[in-house]
Amino acid sequence: GAGVSQSPSNKVTEKGKDVELRCDPISGHTALYWYRQRLGQGLEFLIYFQGNSAPDKSGLPSDRFSAERTGESVSTLTIQRTQQEDSAVYLCASSLVVGGGYNEQFFGPGTRLTVL
């Protein structure tokens, strides 16, 4: 079956503009995650959705960042008033949630965001 897909693959925007990044998880995966990968740094957790539970937003770096997910489908990450430090690869992952413990996260190819 299809893996996690993300669009666009590349986005160049001007400082101050808003951007929307999209993630299509693997069908049937109830959990969805957003991470950010800045140049020379590891992945930073941004936000986690699980079913109808309130999302874990603990990783969002500022109130300019927000994300939505409709049911168990598509998610959009929105960055308002982009800044140059927002330039990064934004990765989405999805997983099943089967009991406690470990649920493998499957990653999409990412969206490379460049803020000029």
Place this chain on the structure above:
Amino acid sequence: AQSVTQLDSQVPVFEEAPVELRCNYSSSVSVYLFWYVQYPNQGLQLLLKYLSGSTLVKGINGFEAEFNKSQTSFHLRKPSVHISDTAEYFCAVKLTGGGNKLTFGTGTQLKVEL
């Protein structure tokens, strides 16, 4: 809070030579441990994981890693690398007791040369 340290940002190695990529973690509670690989212009792919049991875990493409609790390490090894192993490798941890987010290290770029 947990953290992951990958001290080597780049590791150059000749083809068919052995390689070890180092990973150390810090956590006050037990964790699961992972290695992910990211090939150029691709998403992350799970290489191997340690959840419990044998401390030596084997993954795809001939890689293996050993969990050392006393040294809080989870180093990745391969006895003989191939040019196709050139990629970025990330070590990650996840709390065993709940929570689903992964905490990643900063990555190690493995460059295999002829």
